Amino acid sequence: MPAAPGGTSAGAAPVSVENCGTTVTVGTPPERLVTLNEGATEVALALGLESRMAGTAYLDDAVPEKWKAAYDSVPVLSAKYPTKEKLLTARPDFLYASYASAFTDKVAGTREDLRGQGVASYLSPFGCSDKSQVPPTTWQAAWGELHDVAQVFGVPERAAAIQHQQEQQLAGFTTTAAGKDLKVLWYDSDTKSPFVGAGHGGPQLVLDAVGARNVFADLPGGWQNVSWEKVVAADPDAIVLADAGWDTAQSKIDYLEHDPVLSKLGAVRRKAFVVVPFSESTPGVRLADGAARVSAGLSALRPAS
Incomplete structure (x- = not known):
């Protein structure tokens, strides 16, 4: 898979970042x-790199x-992961992925x-x-990934501007x-053993x-499978629902509303649901948008004063 033509310009200093135990170095x-x-x-889009993107995949x-x-200006190589052959046609000089599954044979x-x-290549920490x-899930760690990529692509000021805006x-x-004063369940997926936001991930930050x-919040890690009995015992005031192509928020609402036990939960009876795109629930450039959506959604659920 050859890199794009072009060499290091005279006097240009290579840039290196440490990433998942690998030193990533680019000359330009x-x-x-x-x-x-x-x-x-x-x-990449948040950093304004679309003119330098030869392809993208997997929403x-x-x-x-x-x-x-x-x-829309970037070629979509595949709905999920592209084949190696398809990837070759894009002639990449840099690959960036969120999950290690991208970097397999x-x-x-x-x-x-x-x-x-x-x-x-660069893999999300x-x-x-x-x-x-893997770093502890913090806002600083999410911004750290943004700064790493911005450094590699020579646009550090853009990462600094995004961080400043999100801090505000x-x-x-x-x-x-x-x-x-609200108890919230963050429900990601799975009806048999619900996959929920635990105490050390994106949902907890939001x-x-x-x-x-x-x-x-007392569960370790970012996500955990729990029992419905524990959900009933927790009796949340509101439920945040992840919305993804592979498991929609509506499918989860339908399940909750038609289950003979779960339908009796106060949050379900009141339809105290806040829907958040899956991409706004994971540590990354959209997590602050997730916080904005949850803030607005919980505000809307409160009775008018």
């Missing part, structure tokens, strides 16, 4: 980026309107193999294969405290930002 900012997951794609839900025109190949072919290298957003949510209490 890449010109043919391919992103292999929605989270990576949206970081979980819809790209937000603010980046829609930019996204079945998809792009290992990062070591790619480096041997002259193609640099939250997706590192070695879990000891979060300060506003703290002041509003739309979730004050719920902390809006002043709500996560009913499963």
Whole structure:
């Protein structure tokens, strides 16, 4: 998989970032980026890199309107992961993914193999294969990924501007405290054993930002499967529902409303639902948008004063 033509310009200093135990070095900012997951794609779009994107793949839900025109200007290689052959046609000089599954022999190949072919790569730190290298889920860590990519592509000022804007957003949510005194269940997927937001992931960051209490904050990790008995015992005041192409919010609402036990939960009877795109529930450039959506949704559920 050859890199795009072009060498290091005279006097240009190589840029290196440490990433999942790998040192990523580029002599000049890449010109043919391919992103292999929605989270990576949206970081690239947020940084205004669309003119340097040779391809993209694998959406979980819809790209937000603010980046829609930019996204539409980039070739879509595949609805999910592209084949190696399809990836070859894009002639990438840099691959960026959110999940380690992109860097396997079945998809792009290992990062070591790619480096041997002259193609640099970056994996979201939250997706590192070695879990000891995954950073704690914090806003600073999410911004750290943004700054890494911006450094590689020579646009550090854009990452700084995004971080500043999101810091201001979060300060506003703290002041509003739309979730004050509310117990919230963050329901991602699975009807047999619900997959829920636990105490150390994107949902927890969002719920902390809006002043709500996560009913499963005491569970380790970012996500956990729990029993419906525990959900009933928690008796949440509101339920945040992840909306993804592979498991829609409406399908979860239908399940809750038609189950003879769950339909009796106060939150279900009151239809105290807040729908959030899956991409706004994972640590990344859209997590602050998720906090905005949850803040607004919880505010709307409160009785008018």
